[in-house]
Amino acid sequence: xxxxxxxxxxxxxxxxxxxxxxxxxxxxxxxxxxxxxxxxxxxxxxxxxxxxxxxxxxxxxxxxxxxxxxxxxxxxxxxxxxxxxxxxxxxxxxxxxxxxxxxxxxxxxxxxxxxxxxxxxxxxxxxxxxxxxxxxxxxxxxxxxxxxxxxxxxxxxxxxxxxxxxxxxxxxxxxxxxxxxxxxxxxxxxxxxxxxxxxxxxxxxxxxxxxxxxxxxxxxxxxxxxxxxxxxxxxxxxxxxxxxxxxxxxxxxxxxxxxxxxxxxxxxxxxxxxxxxxxxxxx
Ligand SMILES: Cc1cc2nc3c(=O)[nH]c(=O)nc-3n(C[C@H](O)[C@H](O)[C@H](O)COP(=O)(O)OP(=O)(O)OC[C@H]3O[C@@H](n4cnc5c(N)ncnc54)[C@H](O)[C@@H]3O)c2cc1C
Numbered sequence: 001x002x003x004x005x006x007x008x009x010x011x012x013x014x015x016x017x018x019x020x021x022x023x024x025x026x027x028x029x030x031x032x033x034x035x036x037x038x039x040x041x042x043x044x045x046x047x048x049x050x051x052x053x054x055x056x057x058x059x060x061x062x063x064x065x066x067x068x069x070x071x072x073x074x075x076x077x078x079x080x081x082x083x084x085x086x087x088x089x090x091x092x093x094x095x096x097x098x099x100x101x102x103x104x105x106x107x108x109x110x111x112x113x114x115x116x117x118x119x120x121x122x123x124x125x126x127x128x129x130x131x132x133x134x135x136x137x138x139x140x141x142x143x144x145x146x147x148x149x150x151x152x153x154x155x156x157x158x159x160x161x162x163x164x165x166x167x168x169x170x171x172x173x174x175x176x177x178x179x180x181x182x183x184x185x186x187x188x189x190x191x192x193x194x195x196x197x198x199x200x201x202x203x204x205x206x207x208x209x210x211x212x213x214x215x216x217x218x219x220x221x222x223x224x225x226x227x228x229x230x231x232x233x234x235x236x237x238x239x240x241x242x243x244x245x246x247x248x249x250x251x252x253x254x255x256x257x258x259x260x261x262x263x264x265x266x267x268x269x270x271x272x273x274x275x276x277x278x279x280x281x282x283x
Contacts, residue, residue: 005093007031008275009105011084011226014042016251016264017111018068021077023272029279033105035098037083040072041065042113043252044261046127046146048153051174053261064261084112087226093246107278109240109271110228110249114221114259121194123201124217133159139203139210141191142218143167148175150216151184162210164203166190223253238270248274 008024010017013036024032039045047061056064072079086097087108096103116126119141130153138154140147143165151161152175163169163186169176179186193204194215203210232254234243240250250267252259 005104006033008107010034010109010111012111013040014113015261016268018071019265019268020109020272022071022075023269024275025075027276034079035082035084041068048149107246111251112224113252115224117220119217123194123196126217128216133157136213138214139164139212140216143169145171147218148179150218151179155182155184225253238267239274240267240271
């Protein structure tokens with residue numbers, strides 16, 4: 001990557017990052033780049049059934065990903081598969097240390113989403129690859145929306161699912177109802193250990209152990225802001241303006257418990273509009 005300073009760099013190609021990029025282009029800001037370390041689409045790729053986005057009700061999260069890919073191609077959004085490892089303050093902007101070299105930018109939008117919380121066991125899996133799970137025993141740990149959404153998907157893929165939660169479920173009533181209707185087993189308790197043999201996972205509880213083919217942990221998520229010391233209270237909604245001039249944080253990494261795609265999308269648009277105003281004043 002070159003030493004040239006770009007105008008706007010957006011980290012993350014989930015809903016928030018793509019909305020920000022599209023709006024920047026609509027505002028006439030051409031010198032932008034989106035950096036994505038994994039795949040386009042972010043976390044919504046994992047959703048089994050979307051219920052709260054117009055045009056996508058009842059659809060799989062991967063249908064939204066197709067929509068994001070369509071926007072990238074229609075708006076010619078420049079995207080590089082690059083992981084940002086560290087961020088430095090430099091004169092009039094930011095320096096990004098990435099797995100592909102050093103990169104400078106005048107304005108930086110972090111749309112980096114969230115990182116799954118861990119139970120602290122090495123063998124945990126957070127983002128499974130969805131495939132035919134026929135005849136496979138799958139333990140899903142957690143009691144929130146993601147745990148129930150995963151359970152329904154695995155069940156529909158033929159898996160023999162157990163939801164393992166330590167307290168009453170906190171998922172949406174509709175998800176709990178569907179899981180009950182589909183006969184998904186639920187058990188109370190917290191694993192003391194998860195380990196792996198050559199072909200199985202062992203989930204060890206106080207009095208019992210379960211042999212499983214797959215264990216998925218879905219016990220909540222933490223903001224992913226790359227060790228930046230940003231004061232949450234200073235981040236404004238909806239533009240994601242921070243106490244650092246030129247640095248914006250948008251999407252699920254700042255939305256706390258309101259991590260819904262429409263809000264992430266809205267923040268992405270808002271920061272694009274804000275940048276549009278900044279650049280129109282500079283011209
Ligand atoms: C099972 C499940 C079901 C869901 N169902 C719904 C639903 O029905 N409706 C709804 O509104 N929401 C739903 N959600 C939530 C939705 O997925 C999130 O709100 C949304 O994806 C957040 O968007 P985002 O752009 O803020 O972050 P993310 O989607 O998490 O995207 C962040 C992106 O940043 C990239 N990234 C992170 N760090 C770096 C780095 N250092 N360098 C480069 N790239 C980086 C990541 O790889 C990722 O692609 C669901 C989530 C799950 C898990």
